[in-house]
Amino acid sequence: MSGLINFISCGVLWLGLAAKMPDLVRHRRDPFLCALSGTLFFGSLCFLLGAPPMVGAINRVSGIPNLAAPLTYAAITAYGAASMVLVVYWRGGPNVGRIARCWMIGYALVLVGIATLFALGDVPEERRRDFDTYYSATPWTAEMIVLYLLAHFIAVTATATATLRWAREVRGWLRAGLLTMAVGNAIGTGYSISKLVAVVAHWCGHDWSALATQVSPGSAGLGALLFVTGILIPLAGPSLTAWLLSWRTYVRLGPLEGELDDVLNRRNLRLPRPRLFSPSALLMWRQTSIQNALGHLDANAFFDRDLYEQTHEAALLGADDGEQARATAWAAIIAAAVRDERSGQRVSPSAGGDGRLLPETPEPAALVRISEALATSDIVANTRVHGPKDVRCS
DSSP states (O other): OTTHHHHHHHHHHHHHHHHHHHHHHHTTTOHHHHHHHHHHHHHHHHHHHHSHHHHHHHHHHHOOTTTHHHHHHHHHHHHHHHHHHHHHHHHOOTTHHHHHHHHHHHHHHHHHHHHHHHHHSOOOSOOSSOHHHHTTTSTTHHHHHHHHHHHHHHHHHHHHHHHHHHHTTOOHHHHHHHHHHHHHHHHHHHHHHHHHHHHHHHHTTOOOHHIIIIIHHHHHHHHHHHHHHHHHHHHHHHHHHHHHHHHHHHHHTHHHHHHTHHHHHHTTOOOOOOSSOOHHHHHHHHHHHHHHHHHHHHHTTOOOHHHHHHHHHHHHHHOSOHHHHHHHHHHHHHHHHHHHHHHTOOOOTTSOTTSOSSSSOOOHHHHHHHHHHHHHOHHHHHHHHHOHHHHHHO
16 A cells, blocks of 8 residues: 555646646647636645656666655655745736746745755665654754755645635635645645644654654645635636536426427437536437427317416416516416327317417426426416316416
């Protein structure tokens, strides 16, 4: 299991990066997409370089003991800077470019400092897990460790603060995403805090290396996971909302399609079921089938205008909702029309000159209310069983 979680986390971030690559290629000069891709890339690099098997491989191939340490620290530092730059570009506002450049220049200097201090230090013994505490008292190397930990702490703290401030100004999916990012960064501070505490404890003669080897990796992993999840929530949230709304509408139209099922089958009015099993495709298929059946019934004078008006009046007596009364009236004449179409009995001496009930069939937005009326209205149930006379007599 050594390093398995690191590799899985790295793979997940690579999948996210691969999903954004087409957009990045098309809009390679978009600073937000560049910052997002950089955040995903450096985040995955942190997990990859921090895996103990990868640490050993880097040290062995390079021939430099502990070379993996400054590479990992550089990736962590770059990830922290990219996260802050991402938030800066995402929020926008005045002086965005200048603020982002300041962060990038500042953390580029930190990367130079990490490389310089590692080159000046002497770390001959390979330490794959406890490099920070083991060499925390070594000249130059100790400064390098403190430098990258402070840089990480400042970056994640600043990012958490910025996302929390922004979250107060927005609502919906963006707010949920920003709060998730803030929580992720707050947890991410546990990485640098736990390691700094372990380093200070080592300076004081105590062995608290478990904080650096056990607590900090968990904080970093969970924090990065939540931060990336927070990025995805506003990007995927609207699509998820549309997905759920399409599915809910598709299900709610079930009673109406079921009422028209006989007409659709006998008249061959139903389109082939879509091969793409998505709520939007299924919804379009069901709406089209319903409209085909309603158009057939209307064009062939199976809608009873008198029944519509009488049912509408009866529905208004029980409720003040005009939209619902119209939906109930439509549901009643649809139920009656399906019955009459099956028997071949055309109605409508009072229909228009072309045999139609109304100039056009119901709008798609009204179909859901009609479908619910078919399933729940007592007036519609009586019409379906007893015919129009029941409504007229009532």
